[in-house]
Amino acid sequence: MISFDDLPTTQMGKSGEKYIISTLKNAGYHFFKCTDAIDSDARSEWEKAPKLHGPINSYVFPDLQVFKNREINLVEIKTKTKPTYYRKLEKNQHGIDLRHYNSYLKVKDITGLPVWLIVYEKSSQDILSAEISSLSVDHHGTMWQGCRQVQMVYFNRDDFTPFDPISAFHNNNALISSENSSERWFATKSTIQQTLNGAVSA
DSSP states (O other): OOOOTTTHHHHHHHHHHHHHHHHHHHOEEEEEGGGGGSSSGGGGGOOOOOEOOSSSOOOEOEEEEEEEEEEEEEEEEESSSSSEEEEETTTEEEEEEEEHHHHHHHHHHHHOOEEEEOOOOOOOEEEEEEEEOOOOOEEEEEEEEEEEEEEEEEGGGGGGEEEEEETTOOGGGOOOOHHHHHHHHHHHHHHHHHHHHHHHOO
């Protein structure tokens, strides 16, 4: 097990990603790291994420394409220092950027591929996973990243399952049809964005 105790925050995410990639490789998976395909000219501070480009809009693409037994899954890896305790529900949670969440659901709808969120939790050294459209958004919030404020969505930690690379991408109960995923994306975006806009204008 890799220890992250002595790593600066700026390196923690990359080290968590390397650890999970190593775990997948040891379990017999092949992978394509999507950031490898980013044109060097596009690597401005806010354009480091890979994108799925369409006729009108572009969407943030997950970190990895993972291959095994002729099956393809998309994987987004997050490294978290510890869960966020939400007092209102008295639950531990993990959050991601709202814009990225909406993009991942839209990417699933466009490609028809499952999108998995894998979280490396530094405090416990647990690795947690869930298919993105199986997660219910408990609440939204904001956090500062550098000098900008980012809109976030939060999921209950209990809604994730321990990551097992052997069976990680075969939990059929977690998969929701592409049609439902699309409907969920529009509903989630509409509801949360309207709430955020109301909060900003208040």
